[in-house]
Amino acid sequence: MELSRLPGFLLRRVLKSIVVVLAIVVCNFFLIHAAPGDPATVMAGQSGAADPAYMEQLRRQFGLDQPLTTQLWIYLKGVLQLDLGYSHRQQAGVAGLIADRLPATLLLTGAAFLIAIAGGVAMGALAARRVGTWADSVITVVALAFYATPLFWVGLMLVLLFSVTLEWLPGFGMSDPGLNATGLALALDVAKHLVLPAVTLGLFYLAVYARLTRATMLEVADQDFVKTARAKGVPEGRVLRAHILRNALLPVITFAGIQAGQLVGGSILVETVFAWPGIGRLAFEALLARDYGVLMGVFFVTSVVVVVFNLLTDLLYALVDPRVEVA
């Protein structure tokens, strides 16, 4: 990689990214407002009573009495000043609502990400090394099972086994508020609560990485430079790590880049099954309640993260494979 070309590359990409994110904001705005109903209707529906004055009060308060283009302009102006607006439904700033939920989501998706990458690459490498043996068969079958099973079902089964039957791990929530724990005790409590949802969320990606690693390693293993390395007398372990695995990692990185982009989005299913107070649920509930501000805020944050991770992935390619250049 020529370092001199890096600043120009970064500048161009950042400018492009800003345009992309703004386009996403505008598209989201119109998409969300195209859905029938508005937050006032939903609130009336949930309260079991309404009259004209009530509906008018709510709509005025939510700013829904303004023309749509005015609403968009107000929102865009806010976003450009990094102000994500206010949720009238929840009577709280959107940035604050998202910031409250972000740590929980990052913890869950981050842990799942690590489980998936570490477990998946290790399983894939093992399978590739022992290709055709029983170990390979077991890993392939298990990976396929993880890949094909719906997440919520895996989650429920894990809860039934580990928290209902064995009573080893808590089945819902992020901590036990009844403990009133702080410091290390709280961290331990959260870790205990994290195991089941992180494993549930990680299993699918673990399967993907395992299959991906195995396939590409087998492909690379047949290539001439590997034969050369072996002919030179390089020990088998080093051939595997330095020659095969490193070259097989590119597709894994591509996929990890995509997954990393989704980290902030959280997982609605896993967060719902495990009552994990993350951002996926925030977005889903906002969608159902037509809480426009929160929904657009979550979309904005996630689109920014996706764009950033795409950029990081491109840079990482160049790092892993010197033949790839930034341009």
Place this chain on the structure above:
Amino acid sequence: MSLTRRNLLAGAASAPVLMSASHALAQGIQPKRGGVLNVILNPEPPVLQIGVNNQTPTLIQGTKITQGLLKFSPTLDPLPELAKSWTVSPDGLEYVFRLQENVKWHDGRPFTADDVIYSVMTFNREIAPRLRGVLSGIAEATAPDPHTVRFVLKQAFQPFLLCFDATALPIVAKHIYDGNDIRSNPFNAKPVGTGPFKFVEWQRGNFVRMERNENYWKPGQPYLDGILWRVIPDAQSRRVALTGGQVQMATATDIEPFDVPALRQAPNLNVTTKGWEYFSPMFWYEPNHRIKPFDDKRVRQAMSMALDRNFIVNRLWFGLGKAATGPVASTTRFYDASAKVAPFDVAKARALLDEAGVRANAQGIRGSFKHLIPPYGEIWTRMGEYFRQAMRQIGFEVTLESTDAGTWGSRVANWDFETTSNVLYQFGDPTLGVERSYVSSNIQKILFTNTSGYSNPKVDELFNRARVSGGEADRRAAFSEVQKTLVEDMPLLWVVEVNYPTITDKKLHNAVQLGTGDHASYDDVFLA
């Protein structure tokens, strides 16, 4: 037990007797102090202050913090809460409440008549859509002394006392709300009340924590150290949390009806369907009268005859309710048992459709229409599927439409549906909770108005007579007549008087004692 003026006047005297007759004491279990109650909170409310938001979960948790002047027994007799006694003048125009004297808000300020007047005349009049009309009928609200409130009505309004439950007219602190915009007040997320429990912490998406109010106005109460409200969005996870003992209580729609039979068998749980008498939720199928052939009452009668209400109660609701006999729930005042919908009879229904000129073609099909399913849980979908089956029996092909809450609300509000279903609370008196769905003056493009578009001048006249009449006998006559007319006209197909289950751990006592069930302050609830 009916509510006459005489026992209204005597309310203050008889009430303490009723109050002490709590279930646990009757069973000889002494209240025990201590312990934290874990309850499911679902769906998570957007704000915690009753009045500002009136979703069921908001009301259930909010009643532990915010109180009303009165509370109601299962037979809907008023009992003292923040008002220790009250009198009603013989002409039904003047209501005088004597308030409890040693009550303090959670922030330490004293509770006085000013708070009551502010809550009724400003707070609730501004934000309570259901009672706006009632409250604007108050001509005068005065405080002769700091612990007495006097309301004078423009004209007698017999169900007036029923409006003073915490869920309908919450009493809030004037010093918190006065002069600020009510809906955007930051205290809506950290309410200050007079109740037995104080708000401590709300981690959105996770839990709400309340602790014992040490300065509660009833000495020695509450018994619980606190209440933890756990947000658990998945129905199966809620069930697991309940059977596993991580929570000791589930309310309202937390548990799907089809899961209830299994929980009735669980050794650690109690299931009760009591405690919905004040609300009396009524489930109905709603045809849009603007669409043919639903404008013909014979068609609506035939549709009603095609519904096997006992099957619905037993097989779809698993016993969580009663077959509806008419527009007024049997737990509501002025229910007339003699006004009954025609029994389940498919052959008669078919004959009635023939008579109405809605005839079957060669394939036996009389017509087809759509059914919009409300998106509030599995039971609604099953009710939709049952409706399709039942209508097929009499020759109608029904297409089910699924939606989300926003779409359902806006389509029903805009009359953009052919048939749908709905549940409405009746609030103890037909004037408060039944009238709104039938009078033609309430045909509006708004949810929970007369969205079916039904109109009958006779019904309008009778509901109005019952509303403005101060006399119980006259109201009873008007309501009996209206029930007979409605059963004949069948504007809506009433199916089930729903009684949602309150499922509690056997260690928990007194969870359901009032006509408002778990919508109570819980100052006498304990774990033992």
